[in-house]
Amino acid sequence: MSFREDSDDGRDLRKPFLHTGSWYRMGSRQSSSIMGSAQAIRDSQISVLACVLIVALGPIQFGFTCGYSSPTQSAITKDLSLTVSEFSLFGSLSNVGAMVGAVASGQIAEYMGRKGSLMIASIPNIIGWLCISFAKDSSFLYMGRLLEGFGVGIISYTVPVYIAEIAPQNMRGSLGSVNQLSVTIGIMLAYLLGLFVEWRILAVLGMLPCTILIPGLFFIPESPRWLAKMGMTEDFETSLQVLRGFDTDISIEVNEIKRSVASTTRRTTIRFAELKQRKYWFPLMIGIGLLVLQQISGINGILFYSSTIFETAGIASSNVATVGLGAVQVLATGVTTWLVDKAGRRLLLIVSSTGMTLSLLLVAVAFFLKGFVSADSSFYSILGIIAVVGVVAMVLTFSLGVGAIPWIIMSEILPVSIKGLAGSVATLANWFTSWAVTMTANLLLEWSSGGTFTMYMVVSAFTVAFVTIWVPETKGRTLEEIQWSFR
Known part of the structure; x- marks a missing residue:
C-alpha cells in the first residue's frame, strides 16, 4: 500500500x-532526479x-x-x-x-x-x-x-x-x-x-x-x-x-x-466508572506513579536550590558549580537518548533509580557527619566534597533514566481512548508534586540537609521496587501492541 x-x-x-x-x-513519475534524491x-x-x-x-x-x-x-x-x-x-x-x-x-x-x-x-x-x-x-x-x-x-x-x-x-x-x-x-x-x-x-x-x-x-x-x-x-x-x-x-x-x-x-468520552477496567487503570497507575516518583525524588528541589546546597557543602563558587551541574545533566540525558532503544526503558529506570538511591545516601551521610565535625578540620572539607560529588552523581543518574523515561512510557502505554483524560491527570500529578517539592525543599534544607536527602533516598529506593514490580518493557513494540497487552 x-x-x-x-x-x-x-x-x-x-x-x-x-x-x-x-x-x-x-505525482506521476515526472522527475527521476528528484525522486532519486528524495530516496536518500x-x-x-x-x-x-x-x-x-x-x-x-x-x-x-x-x-x-x-x-x-x-x-x-x-x-x-x-x-x-x-x-x-x-x-x-x-x-x-x-x-x-x-x-x-x-x-x-x-x-x-x-x-x-x-x-x-x-x-x-x-x-x-x-x-x-x-x-x-x-x-x-x-x-x-x-x-x-x-x-x-x-x-x-x-x-x-x-x-x-x-x-x-x-x-x-x-x-x-x-x-x-x-x-x-x-x-x-x-x-x-x-x-x-x-x-x-x-x-x-x-x-x-x-x-x-x-x-x-x-x-x-x-x-x-x-x-x-x-x-x-x-x-x-x-x-x-x-x-x-x-x-x-x-x-x-x-x-x-x-x-x-x-x-x-x-x-x-x-x-469518545470515557466515563470515570470505566476506568475501573484493568486495561485503563493499570497503565494510568503506572503513568501517574512514574511521573510522581520522578518529582518526589527531589530533583527540582536540588536543581532550584543547588547554589544553596553547594554553599552549605562549603563550595565558594556556587554559581559556577550550578552551571557545571546543568552541563552534567545535558550530557547524561544525551547518553540516555542513545541507550534507551538499546538497553530498554525498564532496565534504564532500574539502573537510574538505584544510582540515585546510592548517591542520595552518600549525600545524606556526608551532611549528617558534618554536624559532628569541627568546621576547621580537613575531614569537614572532605565531607563537603563528598556531598557535592553525591549531588552531581544523583543528577547524573537521574538523567540516565528517571528524567526522560517516565514521559516516554506515559506517552506509550495510555490507550488512545483515554489518552486525553489520563494524560491530563498524569501531567497534573507531576506538576502538583513538582510545586510541592519546590515550595518545601528550601524549608526542609534549613531544617536538616541530611534529613532531607534521606527522605529523597527513601523515595528513590521505592522507585526501584515500583519499576521492578509493575512497569512493563515497551522497547521494540508498537503502540498498538503495548495497549493490547493491558487487555
Whole structure:
C-alpha cells in the first residue's frame, strides 16, 4: 500500500495538508532526479527527525522557563524592590500555571490536535515573556510567569505524546528522550545566557523557541494516530506515508492503527466508572506513579536550590558549580537518548533509580557527619566534597533514566481512548508534586540537609521496587501492541 501506488492514475496533486500542515507533491513519475534524491532522504528517515527537532523547541522553552529564575534573582529583586518571599512566589507561579495547563492539555490535544495544542501553548508563552521583559512591578512578573507556566503545562504533555505517535517503533525511545534532552538544554541556556545578559533581555531571548516553533508547525505532519481517531482516514494515511517515506509500504502499520481505533468513535468520552477496567487503570497507575516518583525524588528541589546546597557543602563558587551541574545533566540525558532503544526503558529506570538511591545516601551521610565535625578540620572539607560529588552523581543518574523515561512510557502505554483524560491527570500529578517539592525543599534544607536527602533516598529506593514490580518493557513494540497487552 505505497503512497505512490495510489497516485499511479497520473494525477498531479499538490496541496497543503488540511490537518497536517506539510506541503507535498504526489505525482506521476515526472522527475527521476528528484525522486532519486528524495530516496536518500527517505532512507535516512529525515521526515520524523525533522518533526522531532521542530517540536523540541517546545521543551527548550520549558527548560528555559525553569532555569530563568536562577541567574536573575538578585537583579530582579534589586530592580523591582522585591522581597525574597515575593521572588519565591514569582518562581513558584510557573508550577501553578503549569497545573492549569496540565488540566487543559489532554482535552486541547484531543480536540485541536497535537500541532494545534502546541500552537495554543506557544502564544501564552510569548505573551508571558513580554510581560516579564516590560515589568515595572511584581504584578506583571506574576502574570507573565503564570502565562509561561500555562503554556509549559500543555507542552509537557503534548510533545512526548506527539513524538511517540509519529516515531517508528525502533526509534521511539531515542526520539522520545529528545524531549527531556531539550528541557535540559533549555535550562543550560538560561544559566549560561544569564551570566552575560541582564534579566529583561534574557526574557526577550526566552521568546525565541516558541516564536520559531509557530511557523515550524506549518511544515510538519499531524499525528497520524490522532487523525485516525478523528476519522480523517485519507489525511491519516497521507500523514503516515510522509513520515515513513513515499516508497514505504505502510499497509501493516495502517491496519494496526485502524484496528486500535476501531472500537472508538471520533469524540469518545470515557466515563470515570470505566476506568475501573484493568486495561485503563493499570497503565494510568503506572503513568501517574512514574511521573510522581520522578518529582518526589527531589530533583527540582536540588536543581532550584543547588547554589544553596553547594554553599552549605562549603563550595565558594556556587554559581559556577550550578552551571557545571546543568552541563552534567545535558550530557547524561544525551547518553540516555542513545541507550534507551538499546538497553530498554525498564532496565534504564532500574539502573537510574538505584544510582540515585546510592548517591542520595552518600549525600545524606556526608551532611549528617558534618554536624559532628569541627568546621576547621580537613575531614569537614572532605565531607563537603563528598556531598557535592553525591549531588552531581544523583543528577547524573537521574538523567540516565528517571528524567526522560517516565514521559516516554506515559506517552506509550495510555490507550488512545483515554489518552486525553489520563494524560491530563498524569501531567497534573507531576506538576502538583513538582510545586510541592519546590515550595518545601528550601524549608526542609534549613531544617536538616541530611534529613532531607534521606527522605529523597527513601523515595528513590521505592522507585526501584515500583519499576521492578509493575512497569512493563515497551522497547521494540508498537503502540498498538503495548495497549493490547493491558487487555
